[in-house]
Amino acid sequence: MSQFPDPAAADQVQIMHKKSVLELRNVDIFYGDNRAVKDVSFNIRRNRITAIIGPSGCGKSTLLRSLNRMNDFVEGARVEGELIFANENLYGKDVDPVSVRRRIGMVFQKPNPFPKSIYNNIAWGPLINGYNDSTDELVERSLKQAALWEEVKDRLHDSALNLSGGQQQRLCIARALAMEPEVLLMDEPCSALDPISTAHIEDLMFELKKKYTIVIVTHNMQQAARISDYTAFMEMGDLIEFNVTKRIFTRPAVKRTEEYVTGRFG
Amino acid sequence: MSFSSEQESIYLARRHRKAKLFALFCAAITWSGVLLLGILLYQVSIDGFRWLDWQFIDSFPSRFPERAGIKSALVGTVWLICLVALISIPVGVSTALYLEEFAGKGRLAKIIEVNIANLAGVPSIVYGILGLAIFVRYLSLERSLISGALTMSLLILPVIIIASREAIKTVPQSIRYAAYSLGATKWQTTWAHVLPASFPGIMTGVILALSRAIGETAPLIMIGALTFVAFLPEGPMDSFTALPIQIYNWVSRPQEEFHELAAAGIIILLAVLLIMNATAIFIRNKTERRLK
Numbered sequence: 001m002s003q004f005p006d007p008a009a010a011d012q013v014q015i016m017h018k019k020s021v022l023e024l025r026n027v028d029i030f031y032g033d034n035r036a037v038k039d040v041s042f043n044i045r046r047n048r049i050t051a052i053i054g055p056s057g058c059g060k061s062t063l064l065r066s067l068n069r070m071n072d073f074v075e076g077a078r079v080e081g082e083l084i085f086a087n088e089n090l091y092g093k094d095v096d097p098v099s100v101r102r103r104i105g106m107v108f109q110k111p112n113p114f115p116k117s118i119y120n121n122i123a124w125g126p127l128i129n130g131y132n133d134s135t136d137e138l139v140e141r142s143l144k145q146a147a148l149w150e151e152v153k154d155r156l157h158d159s160a161l162n163l164s165g166g167q168q169q170r171l172c173i174a175r176a177l178a179m180e181p182e183v184l185l186m187d188e189p190c191s192a193l194d195p196i197s198t199a200h201i202e203d204l205m206f207e208l209k210k211k212y213t214i215v216i217v218t219h220n221m222q223q224a225a226r227i228s229d230y231t232a233f234m235e236m237g238d239l240i241e242f243n244v245t246k247r248i249f250t251r252p253a254v255k256r257t258e259e260y261v262t263g264r265f266g
Numbered sequence: 267m268s269f270s271s272e273q274e275s276i277y278l279a280r281r282h283r284k285a286k287l288f289a290l291f292c293a294a295i296t297w298s299g300v301l302l303l304g305i306l307l308y309q310v311s312i313d314g315f316r317w318l319d320w321q322f323i324d325s326f327p328s329r330f331p332e333r334a335g336i337k338s339a340l341v342g343t344v345w346l347i348c349l350v351a352l353i354s355i356p357v358g359v360s361t362a363l364y365l366e367e368f369a370g371k372g373r374l375a376k377i378i379e380v381n382i383a384n385l386a387g388v389p390s391i392v393y394g395i396l397g398l399a400i401f402v403r404y405l406s407l408e409r410s411l412i413s414g415a416l417t418m419s420l421l422i423l424p425v426i427i428i429a430s431r432e433a434i435k436t437v438p439q440s441i442r443y444a445a446y447s448l449g450a451t452k453w454q455t456t457w458a459h460v461l462p463a464s465f466p467g468i469m470t471g472v473i474l475a476l477s478r479a480i481g482e483t484a485p486l487i488m489i490g491a492l493t494f495v496a497f498l499p500e501g502p503m504d505s506f507t508a509l510p511i512q513i514y515n516w517v518s519r520p521q522e523e524f525h526e527l528a529a530a531g532i533i534i535l536l537a538v539l540l541i542m543n544a545t546a547i548f549i550r551n552k553t554e555r556r557l558k
Binding site: 068070073075098099101102103105106108110112113114115124125128129172175176179 | 371438440441442443444445446447448449450451454458459462463
């Protein structure tokens with residue numbers, strides 16, 4: 001299994017190394033005795049969208065959740081190997097998972113706004129983390145970044161649960177952005193949404209990558225092809241191939257990848 | 267096997283009939299309970315209504331029925347319930363939060379869980395004995411309001427804890443994850459999201475538990491609440507009486523008039539219960555709407 005099969009891509013290793021935000025080095029993830037992710041290594045580049053694709057149960061969501069230590073809440077989950085973020089192993093002894101999550105944000109599969117007002121959904125995270133500037137401004141900025149401002153500016157103090165599913169998901173994105181995270185993790189963010197809301201969020205991601213680094217897990221290969229710059233293809237816990245998205249979808253190096261992206265299995 | 271349309275419609279009619287029958291059965295059970303309560307209330311009102319006036323509420327007990335009142339018992343009950351609420355709600359809700367959010371699923375948590383479930387079924391007189399031994403004698407709190415309140419709190423704590431745990435369990439995991447993903451600590455997540463979201467359910471448990479405490483007599487008799495009190499308690503260390511005790515006292519007298527006074531006392535007790543529950547439900551609904 002080679003990650004960078006041809007010389008053109010091998011050049012990229014150098015560039016990637018410099019500009020990478022997160023480096024995964026031989027990452028293994030266990031649930032009890034079950035090895036759900038096996039020896040995965042790749043780098044996540046700054047201001048790019050990295051997609052993780054693969055059939056159900058291949059470990060892609062598990063891998064994503066390990067990037068901001070959300071796996072800590074799963075009983076029996078254990079991570080081995082190194083996840084280097086800001087020159088530090090995320091799973092190092094002195095690392096506080098709370099501060100990891102504050103810097104690496106997450107958007108979940110199903111929209112999960114707090115049962116509070118739109119305003120408080122966004123302001124709460126910064127406030128508990130010691131934000132002491134004007135939250136009004138922060139709320140407006142975050143909602144604008146998530147392309148939701150125009151739709152909700154007149155009802156900021158209404159309950160977030162009155163929004164539509166697509167709006168709720170954009171609110172969750174705004175909520176994550178309010179923390180100004182260095183990396184934004186998205187776990188199948190569109191799987192519970194209709195096509196129009198999905199298109200909204202995809203457009204949004206193009207805007208966001210100017211400022212943020214995004215890692216997205218998706219079931220939808222067209223989506224990965226449309227939005228991502230890099231793609232990791234996983235199967236049964238193995239990283240089969242990691243490369244520039246265009247390559248994965250046009251000239252994959254591994255036969256298995258080709259079979260998957262052309263829809264022959266999975 | 268095939269479905270002939272004729273047969274299918276017969277089956278369908280039969281299934282609908284069954285559903286209707288079951289609904290009727292449930293309704294009958296429900297209404298028979300309500301009916302019984304209605305009869306009881308009717309009986310009590312007939313006996314007690316003519317004694318109900320301001321004089322009855324504003325007088326101390328007396329050996330002359332026409333001068334007797336329930337002032338000291340009413341004030342004693344209000345004192346008692348306020349103290350019980352002050353003690354049992356923080357302790358009960360904290361215990362539930364600890365068991366659900368912090369304790370994990372270890373063996374110790376299991377043991378505590380089983381014990382609490384068992385305690386909920388212990389007869390109230392046993393709590394009375396416990397209260398007598400610990401609060402009245404050992405801690406020398408005497409036969410005071412605080413002894414009564416502590417004993418009552420022990421009695422209703424299991425109910426509050428179990429109801430609060432159930433309420434906390436219904437808070438979706440996704441809300442906790444959302445908070446954690448923003449860099450919240452466990453405490454921040456619990457305080458800002460889990461507790462408010464489970465508040466209506468916790469309130470329901472608290473209402474039920476406090477209502478039970480209002481009506482309990484046995485533990486209070488055991489720890490020695492007085493039956494004839496011609497003064498009002500002024501602090502938690504004062505001796506006291508409570509509505510159920512006063513009612514019990516009147517019922518056990520031979521004169522017919524005192525039995526009617528007991529009925530009047532029951533009406534007052536029910537009114538206090540109703541007012542308390544209404545207030546709690548009002549608060550609950552208000553917060554529920556805010557959460558939605």
